[in-house]
Amino acid sequence: MAQFKVYRNLDAATRTMTPYLLDVQSDLLSDLSTRVVAPLRLAAHYSGKTMATLMPGFSVDGQEVIALIQQLAAVPPRAIGAEVAVTTAVARVESLPGTVP
Numbered sequence: 001m002a003q004f005k006v007y008r009n010l011d012a013a014t015r016t017m018t019p020y021l022l023d024v025q026s027d028l029l030s031d032l033s034t035r036v037v038a039p040l041r042l043a044a045h046y047s048g049k050t051m052a053t054l055m056p057g058f059s060v061d062g063q064e065v066i067a068l069i070q071q072l073a074a075v076p077p078r079a080i081g082a083e084v085a086v087t088t089a090v091a092r093v094e095s096l097p098g099t100v101p
Helices: none
Strands: 005-009 020-023 035-043 058-061 063-067 074-075 081-088
Touching: 005 035, 020 081
Parallel strands: none
Antiparallel strands: 005 020, 005 081, 020 035, 035 063, 035 074, 058 063
16 A cells, blocks of 8 residues: 555545555555545535645546545555545645635
8 A cells, every 4th residue: 555545545434435545655664554545525525625735626536525534544455445536635636616715
């Protein structure tokens, strides 16, 4: 697993609204038994206002998602599914309609 890669969310309780996890943990910490991830919520399932700099929106597998940075979590690798995409911290981030700059 590597920083800024997107993985499938294996948690059956949350994956309908949050199908992806963004790995934000530095590769320097790869010896730890957990990975720090940000949930990627489908934009269609997020009704609140977003802050573009804290909650960037971008596209994964053709779906608009919002990174819920405020919900960072350390999870065991067994909770993380297959790699879906690789993104760069800046190049792929786009503001979604309705975001607050």
